[in-house]
Amino acid sequence: MALIPWRPRETWWDPFRDLEAIQNEMNKMFNSSLVRWGDRDVGLLEGAWSPAIDIFDSKDNVMVKADIPGMKKDEIEVSVHGDTLIIKGEKKQEKEVKEKDYVRTERFYGSFNRAMRLPAAVDASKVNATYKNGVLELVLPKKEESKSKQLKIDIK
Amino acid sequence: MALVKQRQPEPRVVQPLVNIHETDKEVVLEAEMTGLTKEDIGLELKGNELTIKGKTRESDETIPKGYTVIHRERCPLEYIRTFTIGDEIDRSKIDAQYENGILRVKLSKSDEAQPKRIEIKE
Numbered sequence: 674m675a676l677i678p679w680r681p682r683e684t685w686w687d688p689f690r691d692l693e694a695i696q697n698e699m700n701k702m703f704n705s706s707l708v709r710w711g712d713r714d715v716g717l718l719e720g721a722w723s724p725a726i727d728i729f730d731s732k733d734n735v736m737v738k739a740d741i742p743g744m745k746k747d748e749i750e751v752s753v754h755g756d757t758l759i760i761k762g763e764k765k766q767e768k769e770v771k772e773k774d775y776v777r778t779e780r781f782y783g784s785f786n787r788a789m790r791l792p793a794a795v796d797a798s799k800v801n802a803t804y805k806n807g808v809l810e811l812v813l814p815k816k817e818e819s820k821s822k823q824l825k826i827d828i829k
Numbered sequence: 830m831a832l833v834k835q836r837q838p839e840p841r842v843v844q845p846l847v848n849i850h851e852t853d854k855e856v857v858l859e860a861e862m863t864g865l866t867k868e869d870i871g872l873e874l875k876g877n878e879l880t881i882k883g884k885t886r887e888s889d890e891t892i893p894k895g896y897t898v899i900h901r902e903r904c905p906l907e908y909i910r911t912f913t914i915g916d917e918i919d920r921s922k923i924d925a926q927y928e929n930g931i932l933r934v935k936l937s938k939s940d941e942a943q944p945k946r947i948e949i950k951e
Binding site for chain 1: 896897898
């Protein structure tokens with residue numbers, strides 16, 4: 674009996690492979706159009722939500738951006754505890770609109786609290802915060818001592 | 830089959846979340862469209878179809894100058910959604926405002942559509 678040369682599995686003709694590929698593509702289509710990015714999905718508690726954040730690092734500063742649409746400046750609370758940053762607030766539904774007048778409510782309301790570890794200790798007294806177009810932008814200057822963490826080691 | 834990219838360079842197309850409330854005089858639509866500027870938003874009325882759209886700017890999706898990424902959840906988005914509006918809406922009185930990431934579209938109802946009280950004679 675002649676030996677059948679061995680080929681890796683991928684090159685075998687598999688009638689279901691193309692179907693699987695189509696299925697995967699379909700799943701991807703649904704994922705990309707119906708599911709929002711990041712942790713935007715509703716949690717176990719109805720109405721629970723948490724803003725999506727970006728954290729950037731530079732030599733002197735840490736920058737944090739958070740998507741918090743539809744709030745007022747003074748409803749957002751930002752605090753720094755060592756190298757932990759906490760953003761919290763409560764998103765309230767407009768009071769002047771009567772409950773019965775709503776035809777559709779999709780937006781999330783309620784309180785949120787998000788704590789994140791920063792890449793370095795920052796000077797809480799020098800934090801620059803702006804809120805524009807629903808995006809909270811924080812520039813947090815690093816503390817002098819955390820800047821000089823990099824120690825130079827002499828090789829003997 | 831194409832490789833799954835970790836981060837999509839193209840903005841993700843999403844439908845903005847909306848709240849709609851209606852009174853005898855008007856219909857107010859509030860759409861969450863975070864991180865845009867007034868200029869990025871398009872509002873179009875074609876027949877009975879009102880379309881709102883907007884795209885986050887290029888500068889928002891790239892990394893700020895001099896910074897490196899530590900963590901990322903926000904991504905470039907393209908918002909688009911179409912609504913069908915009723916005949917009672919006065920097409921010439923559509924008012925839109927963008928503030929704190931919320932697009933607020935006020936659609937006034939025409940005078941003919943206002944509820945009228947009919948006197949009952951004895």
